[in-house]
Amino acid sequence: MQKPKQQLSLFDSTCLIVGIIIGVGIYQMAPDIAKGAGSMRGVAGIWILGGLFSLCGALSYAELATAYPQEGGDYVYLGRAYGKWAGFLFGWAQLAIVRPGDIAVMAFAFATYASAVWDPLAGTVFPYGQQIYAISATIILTLVNVIGVREGKWTQNLLTTVKAVGLLLIVVTACLASPKIVKTETAGQLPFSLALIFVLFTYGGWNEMAYVAAEVRDSRRNIVRALFLGTSAVIVLYLMVNGAFLYVLGYQGLASSKAVAVDTVAAVIPHLAGVLIGALICISALGAVNGLIFAGARISYAMGTDHHLFRWLGQWHQRFETPAVALLLQGAITVTLIIVLGSFVNAVLYTAATVYSFYLASTMAVVVLRFKEPHVERPYRVFGYPVTPIIFVGTCAFLIYSAVIYKPWIALFSCGLLLLGLPLWMLSNRMRDHLLK
Numbered sequence: 289m290q291k292p293k294q295q296l297s298l299f300d301s302t303c304l305i306v307g308i309i310i311g312v313g314i315y316q317m318a319p320d321i322a323k324g325a326g327s328m329r330g331v332a333g334i335w336i337l338g339g340l341f342s343l344c345g346a347l348s349y350a351e352l353a354t355a356y357p358q359e360g361g362d363y364v365y366l367g368r369a370y371g372k373w374a375g376f377l378f379g380w381a382q383l384a385i386v387r388p389g390d391i392a393v394m395a396f397a398f399a400t401y402a403s404a405v406w407d408p409l410a411g412t413v414f415p416y417g418q419q420i421y422a423i424s425a426t427i428i429l430t431l432v433n434v435i436g437v438r439e440g441k442w443t444q445n446l447l448t449t450v451k452a453v454g455l456l457l458i459v460v461t462a463c464l465a466s467p468k469i470v471k472t473e474t475a476g477q478l479p480f481s482l483a484l485i486f487v488l489f490t491y492g493g494w495n496e497m498a499y500v501a502a503e504v505r506d507s508r509r510n511i512v513r514a515l516f517l518g519t520s521a522v523i524v525l526y527l528m529v530n531g532a533f534l535y536v537l538g539y540q541g542l543a544s545s546k547a548v549a550v551d552t553v554a555a556v557i558p559h560l561a562g563v564l565i566g567a568l569i570c571i572s573a574l575g576a577v578n579g580l581i582f583a584g585a586r587i588s589y590a591m592g593t594d595h596h597l598f599r600w601l602g603q604w605h606q607r608f609e610t611p612a613v614a615l616l617l618q619g620a621i622t623v624t625l626i627i628v629l630g631s632f633v634n635a636v637l638y639t640a641a642t643v644y645s646f647y648l649a650s651t652m653a654v655v656v657l658r659f660k661e662p663h664v665e666r667p668y669r670v671f672g673y674p675v676t677p678i679i680f681v682g683t684c685a686f687l688i689y690s691a692v693i694y695k696p697w698i699a700l701f702s703c704g705l706l707l708l709g710l711p712l713w714m715l716s717n718r719m720r721d722h723l724l725k
Contacts, residue, residue: 307578318529363378402570455528
C-alpha cells in the first residue's frame with residue numbers, strides 16, 4: 289500500500305502552522321478584544337497572555353508529535369493514552385464536526401471579503417453569492433490538494449508568505465500616519481473572559497503540525513522547531529499589528545472600529561484602503577482554508593487505516609501520492625455545512641465545545657503517556673512539565689464552560705453528534721471480528 293513520504297521541510301511546516309493560525313480573526317475580533325481588555329496596556333497584555341497559553345499547548349503537542357511521528361495527530365495520541373475508542377471518537381468528530389466546520393468558517397470569511405471586493409451578483413435578487421464564493425474556494429483548494437502534496441504545500445507557502453507580508457505592510461503603513469493621541473481611556477464593554485476566548489480562537493491552529501508529522505523531514509527536530517517558530521512568529525505579528533492599530537486609531541478608535549484594518553490603512557491611502565485590505569483578508573482566509581484541508585484529511589486517512597468501517601478512507605492514492613478519498617469526502621461535508629449553516633457565526637458555534645474538549649484530552653495525554661508508555665523514546669520533553677500542560681488544560685476547561693453557557697442548544701447538538709461515534713465504534717469492531725472469523 290502506498291504510504292506518506294517525508295516531503296515537508298522546516299519552512300514548509302512552519303508555513304503550514306502560520307498559514308492556518310492567521311486567518312481572519314485578527315481583523316474581525318481585534319475591536320471586541322480591545323473592548324474586553326479595557327486599555328492600551330490591556331490590549332497588549334491579553335494578546336501576550338493568549339499567545340503564551342497557545343505556546344503551552346504547542347510545546348505539549350511537540351512532545352507527542354516527536355514521540356509518535358505518525359499521520360493523524362490527536363487520533364494517535366488519544367488512542368494510545370485512553371484506548372482505541374478515544375482515537376476513533378476523535379476521528380469521527382474531525383470528520384463530521386470539527387474539520388468541515390473549521391474549513392467552512394474560513395471559507396465564509398473569504399466569501400465575505402471577496403464579495404465586498406467584487407460581487408458579480410450585486411443588485412440581483414439572488415441571495416446566495418457568499419455561499420457560492422465559499423463553496424468555490426472549498427472545491428478548488430480541495431482539488432489542488434488531491435492533485436499532489438507539492439501542489440498543496442506550494443500553494444500554502446505562497447499564501448502564507450503573502451499574508452505575512454500583508455500584515456507587515458499594515459504595520460509599515462501605520463508608521464507613515466500621524467499617531468492618534470488619546471488622553472483618557474474608558475473601561476471595555478465586554479467581559480475579559482469573552483475577550484480571552486476570542487484571542488485564543490484567533491491563535492487556534494498550531495496543533496495542525498501533529499497531523500502531518502509522518503511527512504516532515506527530520507521530524508525529531510523539525511516538528512518542535514516548526515511549532516515553536518510558527519507560534520512565536522504569529523505572536524510577534526499579532527502584537528505588531530495591534531500596535532499599529534493603536535498607534536493610528538488610539539484605544540477608543542480600535543475598540544469602536546467596524547473595519548479596523550481598513551480604518552488604519554485609510555489614514556494614509558484612503559482611496560485604496562478598502563480594496564487592498566479586502567484582498568489581503570481574502571488571501572489570509574484562503575491560506576487558512578488550504579492549510580485546514582491539507583492537514584485535516586490526514587486524520588480521516590489515519591482512522592481509515594485502523595478501522596474497518598472507514599477503511600475506504602485509508603487509501604493513499606498511488607498516482608497523486610495524497611489521501612485523495614479522504615480529501616474529497618472532507619470537501620463534500622464542508623460544502624454541505626456551508627449550505628446548511630449559512631453563516632460565519634453559525635459555523636464557529638458548530639465546532640467550539642468539541643474542539644476544546646479534544647484539546648484538553650490530548651494535552652492530558654502528555655501526562656498519561658509518560659506513565660503508560662515510559663519506555664517510548666521522547667526526542668523532546670515539554671519545557672516546564674507538568675506545569676506547562678496543566679496551564680493549557682485549565683484554559684481549555686474554561687473555554688468549554690464558556691461555550692456551553694453561551695449557546696447551550698448548539699453545544700448539546702454538537703455533543704449528540706459526537707456521541708453518535710460510540711455506536712459507530714462498536715459497529716466497526718463487529719465488522720472487524722466478523723472478518724477475523
